[in-house]
Structures are given as C-alpha cells and as structure tokens.
Amino acid sequence: MRKNIIAGNWKMNTTLPEGLALAKGLEEALKGKTPKCDVIIGVPATHLASIATAIDSSRIGIAAQNCADKEKGAFTGETSAAMIASTGAKYVILGHSERRQYYHETAQTLKTKVNLAISNGLTPIFCIGEVLEERESGRHFAVVDEQVKESLFELSAEDFSKLVIAYEPVWAIGTGKTATADEAQEIHAHIRKTIAGKYGQEIAENCTILYGGSMNAENAKSLVAKPDVDGGLIGGASLSVEKFLPIIESF
Numbered sequence: 001m002r003k004n005i006i007a008g009n010w011k012m013n014t015t016l017p018e019g020l021a022l023a024k025g026l027e028e029a030l031k032g033k034t035p036k037c038d039v040i041i042g043v044p045a046t047h048l049a050s051i052a053t054a055i056d057s058s059r060i061g062i063a064a065q066n067c068a069d070k071e072k073g074a075f076t077g078e079t080s081a082a083m084i085a086s087t088g089a090k091y092v093i094l095g096h097s098e099r100r101q102y103y104h105e106t107a108q109t110l111k112t113k114v115n116l117a118i119s120n121g122l123t124p125i126f127c128i129g130e131v132l133e134e135r136e137s138g139r140h141f142a143v144v145d146e147q148v149k150e151s152l153f154e155l156s157a158e159d160f161s162k163l164v165i166a167y168e169p170v171w172a173i174g175t176g177k178t179a180t181a182d183e184a185q186e187i188h189a190h191i192r193k194t195i196a197g198k199y200g201q202e203i204a205e206n207c208t209i210l211y212g213g214s215m216n217a218e219n220a221k222s223l224v225a226k227p228d229v230d231g232g233l234i235g236g237a238s239l240s241v242e243k244f245l246p247i248i249e250s251f
C-alpha cells in the first residue's frame with residue numbers, strides 16, 4: 001500500500017531560531033494525535049542538523065530542498081547528499097520548478113541528483129509540472145511524461161520504488177490558483193499510468209504522488225479525497241502551524 005504524505009516546503013524562509021520554533025510548534029501540535037499520513041518538513045540546509053536534533057524525526061520527517069550533483073570535493077558552496085543524510089534528514093526535494101527555472105537545473109542534472117540521493121539513503125521527493133502555456137495548449141500530459149522519463153526511467157525498479165513524486169503545476173505555485181481536484185486526479189492518474197507502462201502495475205500503485213500548488217486548509221480535503229492524490233507538497237501554508245495542521249488533518 002502506498003503512503004499518504006503531507007510535506008511542507010519552507011523554501012528560503014525562516015532564520016534558524018524561527019525555523020526551530022516552527023518545527024517544535026508543529027511537533028507540539030501533533031502531540032497526542034495520530035495523523036493518517038506521514039508528515040515531512042522541507043527546511044533550509046542551514047537548519048537540517050539543528051531541527052533533526054530538536055524534534056523526534058520519527059514523527060516528523062526532515063527534508064532538504066536540494067542536493068549537489070557531485071559526490072564531494074572542490075565544489076564551493078554545495079551540499080552533498082551524504083552531508084544531508086549525515087544530519088538525520090531522510091528526504092530531499094529535487095527538481096522543484098523554482099530550481100529548474102531560476103537555477104537552470106536540467107533533466108540530466110536532476111537524474112544525477114536523484115541517483116546520488118538514493119545511493120546515500122535519502123528519499124527523493126521529485127517535482128514535476130507544466131507551466132501555464134503548456135497547460136493551455138494541452139501539452140501538460142506530454143510535459144510531465146518527459147520530466148519523469150528523462151530523470152527517473154533509468155532507475156532500477158527497486159530504486160524507483162524508493163522515491164516520491166510531487167506534481168506541481170507551475171501556474172498554481174504561490175499564485176492562489178489551485179488545480180481543481182478533478183484536474184489533479186486526471187493528471188495524477190496519467191502519471192501513474194506512465195509509471196505502470198515502465199515499471200508495471202504494482203510499482204505504479206505503490207508510488208506516492210503528491211499534489212502541490214496553493215494547497216491550503218480549504219482545498220486540501222477535496223484534493224486528497226481523490227484516489228490518485230496521495231497527499232501534498234505545501235509551500236506558503238507550511239510556514240504556520242495553524243495553516244499546516246488542518247492540511248495534515250484533511251485525510
């Protein structure tokens with residue numbers, strides 16, 4: 001059975017004291033509750049070790065938001081997958097549209113990052129999604145297929161089974177516009193079918209596919225009620241416990 005997950009992506013927000021307070025506040029709010037999903041927070045690289053020490057990471061998984069495409073060595077300013085894993089983080093968000101757009105990450109680079117993440121024991125949360133013009137011209141199915149195929153389809157079935165996919169239509173990120181639950185279901189089912197075509201029905205059925213893009217307490221319930229929407233990757237609304245908790249409780 002595939003896992004339901006609600007993951008926060010804090011992006012480049014919070015100083016270390018603010019991040020620690022947010023993580024501890026979330027842990028406190030979850031005390032005595034048994035969420036029907038795994039809970040993950042994607043925190044800035046500078047916060048990973050401190051947050052991993054401050055909270056029980058078996059209750060709230062910790063994710064980095066990127067990793068280097070090199071193993072180690074003279075790459076000033078980069079953070080390797082091994083370094084991330086050594087902090088206690090278990091996940092890494094890869095291929096976010098902001099990284100593709102602003103830092104020119106290519107399918108090839110992302111393929112290398114996914115491989116390094118998996119070989120260092122991290123679970124990649126691999127983001128895909130089309131821009132507005134691609135949706136309006138009806139190319140969104142082809143775009144996500146290409147993103148998945150180019151970066152992931154050389155993985156062994158065993159390694160592919162380790163990752164999580166996040167469908168994030170770029171036009172819905174930070175815009176207040178969400179895909180409708182029906183639109184999300186349609187493309188999630190399509191992605192699952194593409195996976196089944198390569199790795200077979202069982203692996204496709206077990207793959208967690210998250211929705212991301214202006215997900216909030218109001219729209220989360222209808223999104224996660226869809227059979228192929230296994231949770232969410234949440235930006236803005238993950239920056240406050242009051243907004244994030246109801247999304248966790250939407251299952």
Ligand code: 13P
Nearest residue numbers: 009173174213214235236
């Ligand atoms: P928002 O929830 O702020 O739209 O961001 C979504 C996102 O990019 C998560 O990775």
